[in-house]
Amino acid sequence: MSSLFTGDFSIPKLALLVILLSISYHVSISVYNLLFHPLASYPGPILHRISILPRTAYLLRGELPFHVTNLHAKYGPVVRIAPDELAFCDPQAWKDIYGHKPQGQDEFPKDNKFYRPIKSTPANIFSSSRNDHALLRRQLAHGFSDRSMREQEHIIGAYVDLLVKRLQEHSKGGTKALNMREWLNWTTFDIIGDLGLGSSFECLEKAEYNPWVRVITKAIKSSSYMQAITAVGGTRLVTWVAQSGLWKSRQTHRQLVREKVMQRMELGAERPDLIEGLLKKQKEWQMSLRQISINASRLIVAGSETTATLLSGTVFFLTTHEDKLAKLAHEVRSSFKSDEEITLSSVGDLTYMLACLDECLRMYPPVAVGFPRVTPKGGGTIAGHFIPAGYTVSVWQWAINHDPRFWTDPYEFKPERFLGDPRYKNDRFDAMQPFSVGPRNCIGKNLAYAEMRLILAKIIYNFDMRLDDGALNWLASQKNYVLWDKPVLGVYITPVTQ
CATH class of the missing domain: 1.20.5 (Single alpha-helices involved in coiled-coils or other helix-helix interfaces)
Known part of the structure; x- marks a missing residue:
């Protein structure tokens, strides 16, 4: 040399x-x-331990949750999936990473590479600091309270009734397979549009995607690509792309949200929706229109796509397990004498339906990846392992929900496990946390459950369902880019004569 x-x-x-x-x-x-490296003692493939590139490659291929599951099976409950990142597969890790901390002890902050890859984006309910999050959550909680849900019932119910009407019109007596992925997406987007922004996307009214909804779905997938670029050191590139206008789906989405929020603000009168609490504090907190819009945007995506995904998965599992579908149909149809009796409140008594939804949450979590956090100053102990400060840690939902150490028949759809069946007495139900735990758990959990129960109950009460043969591999063929890239879910539905 x-x-x-x-x-x-x-x-x-x-x-x-x-x-x-x-x-x-x-x-x-x-x-x-x-x-x-401080994490050198933790097991994992050599390439993952020396470089972020293998993890990024699996993310871009839509295979990362399944890959992490395989790594846990090979290396154990703690796996080093990148030089600075550990994946945990242990029920205790949920509490240690995400749970409430004793007074004076720092919580594990969210990893901004995942939650806020573009630093110029205003902090919101998902990415704000501990103190700001508490204030935002307190105000948003009004829109998710039991009182608000009762006041929202006529709004939600009207869209579910419209769904039933449209299915009756388009099913042609069960001779045409409908893409239930679309119909469920349209329903949840219309509901969240009204609850979050004061007006519907009119998807059900027109029986087609609103162009904005298509923009949202494109932006979700693009976000995974931006996270991948950020992970390999491309933060400045991502910021430039966002600010240059090249990321058109994101730019269009932001502009449309802004316009919708302005329309909502011009209504003036109070209404039981999800951002009313923020609007009340706008002047006191000196919140800009951009800050309110970014929070509304996050609520729209989180409250629509995830709910539609879970319902799509439930329809798939029920139609591929005819005995489960028959049992649920009996419960629903024997519980109500008329369609009008099915309400947000009354569906709460359907125990087998809840078990079906919970089992689908286990088998097909809408967010299959981990919710990444960073170990705080001074480090932290997770499931008995002390991790120094500054490293990314998380529990991966797909992995822990399918771990045979915690579940009997982990890859089989068995709602009975949630109903006290002795065959599943050793299952670790605390291993499954689809809404996370602790101070940052999902604020919309109760609304999501009520909405899913109502939609599913109305469909089951009014229709028989049969899966199209072309959809038998619906789940097996899917890719995951943080959220699922769902293919067509063809289902024949036949109106029931009550």
């Missing part, structure tokens, strides 16, 4: 020097990550 520094220092020699220095740098980093 000394010859590089003798004689004329030509361009080829300079290029060779740069290449050799680059190789030396990356070899040094790899050796450090493998042997001397």
Whole structure:
């Protein structure tokens, strides 16, 4: 190598020097990550331990949750899936990472590489600091309270009734397979549009996607790509793309949310929706229109796509398990004498339906990845392992929900496990936390359950369902980009004569 520094220092020699220095740098980093890094003692594939690239590749391929599950099966309950990241598969980890902390002890902050890859984005209910989150949550809680849900019932019920009407019109007496993925998406987006922004997307009214809804779904998938770029050190590139206008789906979505929020604010009168609490505090907190809009945007996506996903999964599992579907149909149809009796309140008595929804949440969690947190100053102990400060940690939902250490028949749809069946007495129900735990658990959990029960009950009461043969591999063929990329879910539905 000394010859590089003798004689004329030509361009080829300079290029060779740069290449050799680059190789030396990356070899040094790899050796450090493998042997001397603070997380070096934790198991995992060598390539994952020395570089972020394998993790990023699986994310971009839509296979990361399944890959992490395989890694847990091979390496155990704690796996190093990237140089600075550990995945945990232990019920205790839910409490240690996400749970409430004693007075004076720091919580594990959210990992901004996941929740806020673009630093210029205003903090919101999902990415704000501990203190700001508490204030935001307190105000938003009004829209998710039991009182608000009772006041929202006529809004939600009207859209569910419209769904039933449209299914009756389009099913052609059970001779045409309907794409239930679309119909359930349209329903949940219409509901959340009204509850969050004061007006519907009119998907059910027109029996088609609102262009905005298509923009939202595109933006969700694009976000995974941006997270991948951020993970490999491309934060500035992601910020530039966002600010340059090249990320058109994001830009369009933001503008449409802004316009909708302005329309909602112009209504003036109070209404039992999800952002009323923020609007009341707008002047006191000096919240900008942009800050209110970003929170409304997060509520719309979280309150629509995840609910529709879970309902789609439930329809798939029920139609592939005819005995479960028959049992649920008996429960629903024997519990009500008329369609009008099915309300947000009355569906709460359907115990087998709740078991079906819970089992689907286990088998097909709408968010299959981990909710990444960062170990706080001074580090933290997770499931008996002390982790130094500054490293990403999480529990991966797909992995822990299918771990045979915690579940009997983990890959089989068995609602009976949630009804005290002795065959499943050893199941660890605390391993499943689809809404997370602690101070940042899902604020919309009760609304989601009530909405899903009402929609499913109305469908089961009014229709018989049969899965189209082309959808038998519906779940097996799916990719996951944080959220699921769901294919067509063809179902024949036949109106029931009550």
